[in-house]
Amino acid sequence: MGNAEHGTNYYVKIYVTLLAAIAAVIIIGPIVGHFAVIMAAALVIAVYKASFFMHLNVEKHWIWLFLITALICLFALFFGSAKDIMMDEGVSWKRCNAINEQNRERIAEQTHHVAEKRPDLAGIALPPGVDCVKQRF
Amino acid sequence: MSFDSSIAAGRSTTGIPNGRLAMWTLLASEIVIFGGLVASYLLYRFHNAYWAVEASHTNVVTGATNAFILLTSSLLIVLAQNAAEAGDGKKAAKLMLATVGGGFLFLAVKSYEYIHEIQHGFTIGANPFWSFYYTATAIHSSHVVAGMIAIYIVSLGAAKGKNLQRVELCGIYWHFVDLVWILLFPLLYIVK
Numbered sequence: 001m002g003n004a005e006h007g008t009n010y011y012v013k014i015y016v017t018l019l020a021a022i023a024a025v026i027i028i029g030p031i032v033g034h035f036a037v038i039m040a041a042a043l044v045i046a047v048y049k050a051s052f053f054m055h056l057n058v059e060k061h062w063i064w065l066f067l068i069t070a071l072i073c074l075f076a077l078f079f080g081s082a083k084d085i086m087m088d089e090g091v092s093w094k095r096c097n098a099i100n101e102q103n104r105e106r107i108a109e110q111t112h113h114v115a116e117k118r119p120d121l122a123g124i125a126l127p128p129g130v131d132c133v134k135q136r137f
Numbered sequence: 138m139s140f141d142s143s144i145a146a147g148r149s150t151t152g153i154p155n156g157r158l159a160m161w162t163l164l165a166s167e168i169v170i171f172g173g174l175v176a177s178y179l180l181y182r183f184h185n186a187y188w189a190v191e192a193s194h195t196n197v198v199t200g201a202t203n204a205f206i207l208l209t210s211s212l213l214i215v216l217a218q219n220a221a222e223a224g225d226g227k228k229a230a231k232l233m234l235a236t237v238g239g240g241f242l243f244l245a246v247k248s249y250e251y252i253h254e255i256q257h258g259f260t261i262g263a264n265p266f267w268s269f270y271y272t273a274t275a276i277h278s279s280h281v282v283a284g285m286i287a288i289y290i291v292s293l294g295a296a297k298g299k300n301l302q303r304v305e306l307c308g309i310y311w312h313f314v315d316l317v318w319i320l321l322f323p324l325l326y327i328v329k
Contacts, residue, residue: 008216015212022208022319026201029327035182042323046316053215054312060153063161070165074172078180085180 014052021045160306164313167280171317174273178324181265191266193329194259199250200326203243207281207315210239214288214308221295221304229304230296233288236311240285247278270325277321280314 022045029038051057056064084090088098151158182188217232251271254260261271288311291303 006219008219011212011215011219015208018208019205022201022204022322025323026197026327029323030329033329035328038323038328039320042320046319049211049312049316049319053211054309054316059161060151062151063153063158066161066165067168070168071172073169074176077169077173078176081177082180085177086184 011053014049018045018049021048154302156302156306157309160309164309167313167317170276171320174269174276175320175324178269178273181269185265188266189329191259191264192325194254194257195270195326196250196253197326199246199253200322203246204318204322206239206243206246207318210236210243211312211315213239214311217295218305218308221301224298224301226295226298226301229301230292233292233295233304233307237285237289237292240281240288243281244278247274273321273325277314277317280317284311284314 021041025038025041025045029041032038088095088102153161213232213236217229217236220226220228220232254267259267259270261268284307288307291300291307294300295304
C-alpha cells in the first residue's frame with residue numbers, strides 16, 4: 001500500500017515521534033491527573049499511529065465506513081447500557097447495596113453535623129432510616 | 138490445509154485487495170470487542186471512585202516497558218512491509234521473526250507482572266477493578282499470541298518469496314494490537 005516509496009528513515013521518525021508522545025503521557029499524565037486529558041492524548045497517539053503505520057491516511061475512503069460503523073455500534077452499546085450502570089434505580093430494578101451505602105454515608109454525615117452544632121447531643125445516633133430491600137418485581 | 142494458495146488473493150472487486158478488505162473487516166469487529174471493554178471500564182470507573190485507588194497498585198514501569206516493546210515491534214513489522222513491497226522476502230522474513238521476538242518479550246513482561254500482582258493478593262477475584270484488569274489484558278495478550286502465530290506462518294512463505302502481500306495484512310493486524318495497548322496502558326496504569 002504505497003509503502004515502498006517511504007524509506008526506513010521515514011518510519012523511524014514516526015516511531016521516535018510516537019515514543020516521545022507516549023513518554024510525555026507517562027511523565028506529564030500523573031502531573032495533569034485529569035482522566036479526560038490523558039485519554040484524549042492516548043487517542044491522538046492511536047490515531048496518529050493508525051494514519052501512518054497502518055496507512056489509513058492513504059487508504060480508500062470507504063474503509064472508514066467500516067470503522068465508523070463499528071464505532072456507531074460501540075456508542076450504541078455505551079449509551080444503551082450507561083443508564084443501567086450509572087444509576088442506582090430504574091423502572092423495575094434497584095441496586096440495594098449502593099442505595100444502602102449512600103444512606104449510611106448520609107446518616108453518618110448528619111450525625112457528625114449534629115455533634116458539631118450541639119455538643120450536648122454528641123453520641124446520640126440518629127435513626128438508621130429504612131434500608132432498601134431487594135424485591136421481586 | 139494449504140497456506141500457499143488462496144483463490145481470492147489476486148481479486149480486487151472493490152478497488153482494495155480482498156485480503157486487506159477482510160483484515161479491515163476483522164479489525165472493525167475487534168473495535169467493538171475492545172471498545173466494549175473500554176466502555177465498560179469507563180462506566181464502572183466513573184461510578185466507583187475506589188477503582189482509582191486500585192489502579193494505583195498497577196506497575197507503570199512494566200506497562201511502559203510493554204508499550205515500548207510493542208511500539209518497537211510495530212516499527213519492525215512496518216519495515217518488513219517495506220522490504221516485502223520492494224520484493225525482498227528474506228529481509229521481510231527476518232524482520233517478521235524479530236517482531237515475533239517482540240511478542241515473546243511482551244508476554245514475558247506481562248507474565249512477570251501477573252505473578253507479582255497475584256503474589257500481592259491482586260487476583261482476578263479481588264474486586265471488580267482487578268477482574269476487569271485481568272480480562273482486558275488477557276484478551277489483549279491472546280491477540281498478541283494470535284498475531285505472533287500468523288506472523289510466523291507468513292514469514293515462512295515470505296522467506297521463500299511467496300505471498301509477500303500477506304506481510305502487509307500481518308502488519309495491519311499487529312499495528313492494531315499495539316494500538317489497543319496504547320489505549321489500555323493509560324487507562325489501567327496512568328489514570329489514577
